[in-house]
Amino acid sequence: MKKIAIYGKGGIGKSTITANLSAALSKKGYKVMQIGCDPKSDSTKALMHGVKIPTVLDQIKKNGKKVTLKEIVFEGYNGVLCAEAGGPTPGIGCAGRGIITAFEKLEELGAYEILKPDLVFYDVLGDVVCGGFAMPIRNGYADHVFIVTSGEMMAMYAASNIVSAIEGFGKRGYAKYCGLILNSRDIENEYELVSKLARETKGEIIGIVPRDVSVQNAERLDQTVVEAYPDSEMAICYRDLADKVMEV
């Protein structure tokens, strides 16, 4: 089983990319599981065709200890297993601790042993702001981390911070940083800027996702590009990126 965490600044397109990777790899015959690690709980929206699935934390709140795997993991497009960690009521509680609790519940219920996915994607909120958001890269969870960034300064700044966090945890045997995914915003010298970041972080750009209207169009249909426009250039791009991801 391969476990991969996708990090990056909030709003950079992690969920869109992750969902398309999940869809593409499921079409290649892999059993894929995608776990959204963001209190917004919208990571798997396109895979679930717009249906908002109950989050792990919602179910714990509702059912206490009696939560079952069926109540927190749902089958989406082409059999992709979808789960959302969820989070507290905005403005109160602790989102980071929420991620930990959700992960512990998935493990306690034997999600990985029972569902036996070939590949697990953790789609993680913005930045490693506290202990909870480092959970997906802890020993035993993700083995590899990819960071989504554009050439915008704040996105690269966040990416750099995430790499620092991963390096800081190096002595603990956490997940390895495996490179950047450039989600293009068509800004000037974008490739050069992100290449420089890749060099500085001792990583590489493993794939470039161009800016394309098909992404928004698919989003309106509550689908991934891989599902909505399987023959499009963008779908090919996501499939190529999926192959690269599988090489780690």
Add this chain to the structure above:
Amino acid sequence: MSQLCVYLPPFSSDYSGVCTCLFDLNGMVVIHDASCCCANYVSYDEPRWFGNKRPIYCSALREIDAILGDDEKFIRKVVTASDSMKPEFIAVLGSPVPTIIGSDMNGIAQEIEGKTGVPTFGFSTTGFRYYNRGVAEAMVKFAKYYGGTSSQQNPGGVNILGLTVLDFSDNSNATDILNLFEENGFEVICSFMIGCSLMDIQRSTQAEMNIVVSQSGMALATFMEKEWGIPYVAATPLGNAGSEAVVRTVRQACEDRKSRVLHGEGLHDGEVLLLGEQMIANSLRNSLAQSYGVKGVTVGCLFGMDRALAQDFDIDIRDERHIRDLITSGKYSKLVADPLMKVLLKDRDISFFPLPHVAVSSKLYWHRYKTFIGDKMEAFIAQIAGTSM
């Protein structure tokens, strides 16, 4: 509010379970806390603390350390202490605050081991779980790490699993259990975890049989059976006849190499309610049924229920209110429980039989603990059954 305890104290928690397991070993144990959890363990959960000197520390976690997630400070302190103490191992334990802020105790342990070269174990204890979870984790972790790979088997060699002062106090109970098996021709290789050494744990894989005396020993028993093919017998020796029955079962299991959980036969719900540790309560029930014909005995598991050990009608106790509801149900005419629970009877016409438990009433009764093997316990069982001896 339904979980509010009005009469009962909080029961011993997981970090106390880990600490008490490691008490006899030459290691350094550090609870990552603000002093309260450590104080709780040494003052209320460890009968052996007074008059003994053991390297059990607290990290003196402060608000700013928690806010900043300052693991480095904690690691520095442990490394410094390790340099002067030269322990054989280090254990770092979580508590409620590290749990809430998401401290990774295993990751921290890995860093400390990297800096000191001393085997270091991280325990994600939270303070929100019962002691038996900590006991189980500590035993499995140490057996995994120190358990030898020798395939050489020691005929007649047995291990005792789940022996801790939180269940058996520090009177003669642990020695009595060891003596029972030694006197019956067995050699106790390792008594997890009272009076054992790291060397004993290393040799434990040579045992022919494991004897599980408390529910917390089940995780290790299952692991050792899977990993090293050692079968187990799950039962606590109690009284005279009950102890002999356990020895007989161990002999049978040694012959056919099959694991066994001692269950009584023809049991049914009602009459006697036993509240306590599941394995000890089960064994008490077996004695009542087999020696005295009392078959209506229900076990109420105070620290979580292991289904594999339970009868269909046994109860996983949720909270104090649940106990009160059971008492007022009119179903039971006798209650066997820690003396602190007597107050819950109020004016109910139920006979009460006190069986102290350290994890419930702490120091209040730990020096008045019952001896589990022999005449006194046999008389106690007979008294519950309503038979005078």
